[in-house]
Amino acid sequence: MALIELKDVSKLYGFGDATTLALDEVNLTIEKGEFVAVMGPSGCGKSTLMNVIGLLDRPSHGTYSLSDKAVARLRPNNAAKIRRDTIGFIFQSFNLLPRLTALENVALPLTYKGLSVQKRLKRASQMLDRVGIQSREYFLPSQLSGGQAQCAAIARxxxxxxxxxxxDEPTGNLDSESSRLVMELLADIHKMGNTILFVTHNPELTRYATRVVYMHDGSIIHDEKTTIGRVAITARRALYSQPQTNEEDDLAGVSSLMKALPSKTPKRKKRASKVAAKPVKRHKKVIAARSKKS
Ligand SMILES: Nc1ncnc2c1ncn2[C@@H]1O[C@H](COP(=O)(O)OP(=O)(O)O)[C@@H](O)[C@H]1O
Ligand SMILES: [Mg+2]
Known part of the structure; x- marks a missing residue:
C-alpha cells in the first residue's frame, strides 16, 4: 500500500485571464520510508504540491489517497484532523510563534491530544533534547540562531x-553548516522509518535523498531513484552547468559522514542528460516571458 497516491491532480488559482495552473495533472506515488527531494525552478509548483499533499490545500481536479484513504475532497475540519495526526511540517521561515518559548512552540501540536500540560512540556523537552537544543528550551525564537530555530521547528x-x-525549503534561510545539521537531523529521522518529502534548490542536498522528483510548469518532468550519499544524476548535471559554483563550494556543505561514502561518479545515462538539459532552457523561457509581461 502506497503512503501517498496522486492521480491526475491539478491545482488552479484565480479566475479567467488570471488563472494559474500551478499543478498540471500530476501523478505521483510515494511509498512509506522514501526520502524524496523535490526540485525545480521558482514558481513551478513545488510548494503547491507540498500543500496539496500536506492537506493545507485542496486539488482542483484529480484524486489523492493518503494511507489508502481518499482525502482530496475532505471538509476543512476533517482535513485539519488528519493533518494534525499524520503530518509534520517544516517551513523555510521556521514559522515559530514569536511570543512562545522554544519549549511551548514544540508542545503546541500536543494541545489536542488530551495530555496534561506537564506531560506535554515533558514530551516537548525530550524532543528538543533529540534535536540537540534542550539547553535553549526557555529561549524565545528571536533569541535562537537560524539553525537552532529550524531545529525547534523540526522538534515541533x-x-x-x-x-x-x-x-518546504527547510534549509533555504540557513548557512551551509546549519543546513548540514538540519539535513542530518532529517536523515536520522528517515533512518527511523519515517517518510520525508523536502523541497530544495541545492543539488548537493540530493545526497540525502532516496529519490528526486523534478518539476517544471506544474508537471513532474523527471523522477529518479538515487543512492544516499550521491548527488542525483540530473541534479549533478544542473550543478556543474552552473558556472558560479565550484566543486569545493558544493562539497563544503556535505557532512563528513556523506564524504566518507563512496563518491564515484555514476555513469551518465543518455536519457537523464537529455531531460536535464530541458529545465534550464525552459526556465529561461519562462523568465523571459514573465519579464515581458511585467
Ligand atoms: N495562493 C495562490 N494564489 C494564486 N497563485 C498562486 C498561489 N500560490 C501559488 N500560486 C502560483 O502558482 C504557481 C506555483 O507556485 P508555487 O507552488 O509556490 O511554486 P514554487 O514553490 O515551485 O516556487 C506560481 O505561478 C504561483 O504564482
Ligand atoms: Mg515554494
Missing part, C-alpha cells in the same frame, strides 16, 4: 510522531 514537526514529514 516530530512531537506528534507523524507518518509523513513535509519540509
Amino acid at each position: 514537526a516530530l512531537v506528534n510522531n507523524p507518518k509523513l514529514i513535509i519540509a
Whole structure:
C-alpha cells in the first residue's frame, strides 16, 4: 500500500485571464520510508504540491489517497484532523510563534491530544533534547540562531510522531553548516522509518535523498531513484552547468559522514542528460516571458 497516491491532480488559482495552473495533472506515488527531494525552478509548483499533499490545500481536479484513504475532497475540519495526526511540517521561515518559548512552540501540536500540560512540556523537552537544543528550551525564537530555530521547528514537526514529514525549503534561510545539521537531523529521522518529502534548490542536498522528483510548469518532468550519499544524476548535471559554483563550494556543505561514502561518479545515462538539459532552457523561457509581461 502506497503512503501517498496522486492521480491526475491539478491545482488552479484565480479566475479567467488570471488563472494559474500551478499543478498540471500530476501523478505521483510515494511509498512509506522514501526520502524524496523535490526540485525545480521558482514558481513551478513545488510548494503547491507540498500543500496539496500536506492537506493545507485542496486539488482542483484529480484524486489523492493518503494511507489508502481518499482525502482530496475532505471538509476543512476533517482535513485539519488528519493533518494534525499524520503530518509534520517544516517551513523555510521556521514559522515559530514569536511570543512562545522554544519549549511551548514544540508542545503546541500536543494541545489536542488530551495530555496534561506537564506531560506535554515533558514530551516537548525530550524532543528538543533529540534535536540537540534542550539547553535553549526557555529561549524565545528571536533569541535562537537560524539553525537552532529550524531545529525547534523540526522538534515541533516530530512531537506528534507523524507518518509523513513535509519540509518546504527547510534549509533555504540557513548557512551551509546549519543546513548540514538540519539535513542530518532529517536523515536520522528517515533512518527511523519515517517518510520525508523536502523541497530544495541545492543539488548537493540530493545526497540525502532516496529519490528526486523534478518539476517544471506544474508537471513532474523527471523522477529518479538515487543512492544516499550521491548527488542525483540530473541534479549533478544542473550543478556543474552552473558556472558560479565550484566543486569545493558544493562539497563544503556535505557532512563528513556523506564524504566518507563512496563518491564515484555514476555513469551518465543518455536519457537523464537529455531531460536535464530541458529545465534550464525552459526556465529561461519562462523568465523571459514573465519579464515581458511585467
Ligand atoms: N495562493 C495562490 N494564489 C494564486 N497563485 C498562486 C498561489 N500560490 C501559488 N500560486 C502560483 O502558482 C504557481 C506555483 O507556485 P508555487 O507552488 O509556490 O511554486 P514554487 O514553490 O515551485 O516556487 C506560481 O505561478 C504561483 O504564482
Ligand atoms: Mg515554494
